[in-house]
Amino acid sequence: SFGLKTDFIGRAIHYEEEVDSTQKIAHRLATEGAVEGTVIVAEEQLSGRGRLDRKWHSPKYSGIWMSIILRPNLPMQKAPQLTLVTAVAVVQAIEEVTGLLPQIKWPNDILISGKKVTGILTEMQADADRINAIIVGIGINVNQKQDDFPEEIQQIATSLAAESGQNMSRARLMQAVFARLERLYQTYLKEGFFPIKLLWESYALSIGKEIIARTVTGDIYGKALGITEDGVLNIQQANGEIVQVYSADIFINE
Ligand code: BT5
Structure with a gap:
């Protein structure tokens, strides 16, 4: 083995030099019956993707x-x-390995000094209304220099090396993510979402702040109150009404 500290996450690893997207491979393997904890990792993605078909x-x-x-x-x-379980696991792994203090922007961004260092994309395969597989995609910028980032994300992206001033071992960080995720996932299955929600809120960036939630049907202005038991964001509008947002991009309204 690779000296893994886990029972199932990362026990089966598919390592690829170059892929379109690790998500695509994971979907196929999941359909073919891959065991829980199977990981697909690549050195490079030619069409890595985010939500709504955005590029990663x-x-x-x-x-x-x-x-x-x-x-x-x-x-x-x-x-x-x-998605929120994963975000907490990645924050804890980054803290453990680098000493940096990342924050979470609902639902799926991990930021350091206000810039995005990690994106998470959770996709599902379902049978009727039960989950058959969850494909958790994680992209962590590790050793890029600030000016390695393409023009269009220069101002919004960062890497662990850019923040800490030193390069670091991706293998070590990956193992820390596996260990943290396995532990939190087991807590979640045993005790439910509540303990995860508390941790998540302790790392959350936008809770208590005035925000704009940009959804596919329009912008919602208000104060981010917190997340519900389902991981949905509660926003209180100026008229006092509380709306629940399932999917959006969040901007702090300064
Ligand atoms: C995400 O989407 O943040 C989810 C990213 C998930 C990537 C992983 S990598 C492994 C797996 N395989 C895949 O193909 N995907 C997953 P979203 O919230 O939609 O954010 C996308 C936006 O982030 C883009 O529109 C850019 O503005 C920005 N962005 C793109 N690449 C970035 C990078 N390397 N670092 C920081 N920001 C980036």
């Missing part, structure tokens, strides 16, 4: 571009919670 820049050798297959026995409306 995944240059060679400089980050962790991976997808993890989970198979929780849960109804499908619980799937968004796994």
Whole structure:
């Protein structure tokens, strides 16, 4: 083995030099019955993706571009919670390995000094209304220099090396993510979302702030109150009304 500290996450690893997207491979392997904890990791993605078909820049050798297959026995409306479980695990792993203090921007961004260092993309395969597989995609910028980032994300992206001033071992960080994720995922399955919600809120950036939630149907202005048991964001509008947002991009309204 690789000296893994885990029982199932990362026990089966598919390592690839170059792929379109590790998500795509993970979906195929999940359909073919891959065991829980199977990981697909690549040195480079040619068409790494984010939500809504946005591009995820995944240059060679400089980050962790991976997808993890989970198979929780849960109804499908619980799937968004796994994004938040993953975000907490990645924050803890980054803290442990680098000493940096990342924050989470709901639902899926991990930021350091206000810039995005990690994106998480959680996708689902379902049978009727039960989850068959969750494909957790994690992209962590590790060793890019600030001016390695393409023009369009220069101002909004960062890497662990850019923040800490030193390069670091992607293997070590990946193992820390596996260990943290396995532990939190087991806590989640045993005790439910509540303990995860508390941790998540302790790392959250936008809670209590005035925000703009940009959704596919329009912008919602208000104060981010927190997340619900389902991992949905509660926003209080100026008229006092509380709306629940399932999916959006969040901007702090300064
Ligand atoms: C995400 O989407 O943040 C989810 C990213 C998930 C990437 C992983 S890598 C392994 C697996 N395989 C895949 O193909 N994907 C997953 P979203 O919230 O939609 O953010 C996308 C936006 O982030 C883009 O529109 C850019 O503005 C910005 N962006 C793109 N690449 C970036 C990078 N390397 N670092 C920081 N920001 C980036």
